[in-house]
Amino acid sequence: MSSDPANKPRISRRWGPSSRSLRARLVAAMVILPALAFLVVGVTTEVTLNKVLYGRVDDQLTAAASRAPRTFEPPAPLGAAPNKPDCTQPRERGFPPGQIIGTLAARTCRGVVVNSDVLVERGQPQPDVGALNATLLSVPVGTAPHSYDLGDLGDYRLVARGMPDGAVLITGLPLAETQETLYLVAGVVGGVTVLVLLAVGYAGVVIVRRALRPLSRVAATATRVSQLTLDRGEVELPQRVAEGDADIRTEVGQVGAALNRMLEHVGSALEARHASETQVRQFVADASHELRTPLAAIRGYAELSRRSRQPVPPDVAHMLRRVESEAQRMTALVEDLLLLARLDAGRPLAHGPVDLTMLTVDAVSDAYAAGPHHDWRLDLPDEPVMVTGDSARLQQVLANLLTNARVHTPEGTPVTISVTASAGQATLRVADAGPGIPAELLAHIFERFARGDNSRSRAAGSTGLGLSIVHAVIGAQGGSVEVDSVPGRTRFTVRLPLSPSGSAPPAEPSGNRDLPQNTR
Structure with a gap:
């Protein structure tokens, strides 16, 4: 993408x-x-x-x-006849x-x-x-x-x-x-x-x-x-221009008074926005929480009906399987909405040492099972990379990123997952050689319900919550996520703070930590 x-x-x-x-x-x-x-x-x-x-x-x-x-015309002697003017004759010096x-x-x-x-x-x-x-x-x-x-x-x-x-x-x-x-x-x-x-x-x-x-x-x-920070959470604007600097009789005072009025309006708008967001968030959380029980009941009854000893007509069995499948899909959507609502409400996640390399290995193994026709590649350091975070949520982040790469790229596309550590932070990169993210979608890729296609089917489309969950979870863990994309290469980069403890936690039992043979 x-x-x-x-x-x-x-x-x-x-x-x-x-x-x-x-x-x-x-x-x-x-x-x-x-x-x-x-x-x-x-x-x-x-x-x-x-x-x-x-x-x-x-x-x-x-x-x-x-x-x-008179300087050059000395008087003639008495009784002498006047000389004929001759300018070539030098005269005596003298000044009158x-x-x-x-x-x-x-x-x-x-x-x-x-x-x-x-x-x-x-x-x-x-x-x-x-x-x-x-x-x-x-x-x-x-x-x-x-x-x-x-x-x-x-x-x-x-x-x-x-x-x-x-x-x-x-x-x-x-x-x-x-x-x-x-x-x-x-x-x-x-x-x-x-x-x-x-x-x-x-x-x-x-x-x-x-x-x-x-x-x-x-x-x-x-x-x-x-x-x-005005874009989320409850915002208070205690800052105001001092009364002495808001005197409308002066030009500067008029600017200060105008700024105070603007801050009053902005503060009121932010309070209204926060109240509305709180109501919507609470509604989503309550609705998601309440929907989990009937959805579980629907799935249970559908599964129980298919396992009944009484013969079930084929068309009824098909409908029951579809009910169970759509109930599972709705349950996943409800769980995602509930997670986002809890993160928006500021509920803290677990913070502990997590082996990011092992999480990556497990996530790639699961991705291979779901998409065996993709070329999954691993680039891991020799030593474990320990980060501080919630292991379950980070595993969900990896699953969402790999699912995103699998769903939006054709079969046979190379997908490379790398983990590095430097300067007090761990960097996880998921890069693929797929067709890429549309330019008009790139700026909104982490927004909720942002989809790369208009389809809402389970086979071709998605709910558009996967990358928004990635962004919310990583932000709650004190990290950052970004994406850069050109035709033929898309790369998601996740940065997380390294754990102060350099030792890895005890290994937990896992069904299979070995990579498939065609992953590298």
């Missing part, structure tokens, strides 16, 4: 803002918003200050350029009054730098500006001031003006102080921004943590409720 396993849903995790905690998102929002505000203020301040400072430099440069011609330290003055003529000089403080060495001729010649004439990199002199603001003799006078002012001011403002704004953001982040963590503390308590209450 196998089938393709149900496809398991794949859980995709998307790492993004939605995957972060609410606390992290609130703190991030508290930090990002001031950061954006500081960024806008800082950029606006820097751009405005840059425009103002460069505008001031340009005004100073325009004033300096208006005084620059009012020029600031660092002012650059240069005179070009016909693509050649005739004079160039930088105003320095008294006693300072004169910088060499000869290497800047290419840059000075590239300054456009009659345009607005532009910024240029003058190497060791740094950044300068330069402007060029044409003279009557054809020369071009270039005047420049240093931008070092302006740039230092801009860098200082940017550093101050950046530093203050970082400090403020750190303070806001720390305060945000403290404030958000304190504000969300009630929500954490509500989540803890919901977590404790989720850990309760």
Whole structure:
């Protein structure tokens, strides 16, 4: 019995803002918003200050350029005739009054730098500006001031003006102080921004943590409720959100109050469910118990009638045999229902050391007697495997599993039964190479009245209680049972706790513990 396993849903995790905690998102929002505000203020301040400072430099440069011609135009001697303008003649160095330290003055003529000089403080060495001729010649004439990199002199603001003799006078002012001011403002704004953001982040963590503390308590209450066993038995829901965390005047309080109302409704529903299950369980137990006596009487009378000394017509004898057969089948069904009802009611089973290997040998011998045309195979360890449980119920578990393999597989199908022990537990596996369990039935295989076919006949169908008894008995013994199935292979795996005592109990008399010759 196998089938393709149900496809398991794949859980995709998307790492993004939605995957972060609410606390992290609130703190991030508290930090990002001031950061954006500081960024806008800082950029606006820097751009405005840059425009103002460069505008001031340009005004100073325009004033300096208006005084620059006097630098290279020394006055002619008294009584001398004015010289014919000749831009190629070098002029004496000198700066008119009012020029600031660092002012650059240069005179070009016909693509050649005739004079160039930088105003320095008294006693300072004169910088060499000869290497800047290419840059000075590239300054456009009659345009607005532009910024240029003058190497060791740094950044300068330069402007060029044409003279009557054809020369071009270039005047420049240093931008070092302006740039230092801009860098200082940017550093101050950046530093203050970082400090403020750190303070806001720390305060945000403290404030958000304190504000969300009630929500954490509500989540803890919901977590404790989720850990309760709600699917069976009598369920109590004592967990509730504290009154202080259920104040409907706050958002978190509304969540807490809603959770309390939901727990009230769930608790009422669970109580109703438990009461209904108790009534049904009690009815099944009482009905099963009461039916055993009349069923035994029916079987007895049917058997007694067949053994009467008076001749019985063949058709009557056939009917009596059918009555006895169906009474036996009904008795088995009633016994199964009574067992399930007792297990549901929580009645404890016997707990003692049980030799699982010997139980397996006996069960396989019985299975061979019922299905000699199957290929029964045994895989047992050299030493006995002792488990803790109820010997009679475990024997019933083995019988149900082997019967399930025999009934739902064709003759000649290999059925392998193995027993192993490791890590404090024993593992029993029953595997067959049959057609498999239908996919739609695999998830419900241990439910009551779950059948692999729709037939209810004794020859082809079943009551659908065998595997549910296996599941209930193993669960009551503190173990687990699972099934995996693909076409051509079905395997039931039963796990039980090992017995603390390693010695096997005394062997009980058995009719036949030897395996049939064609079992392995």
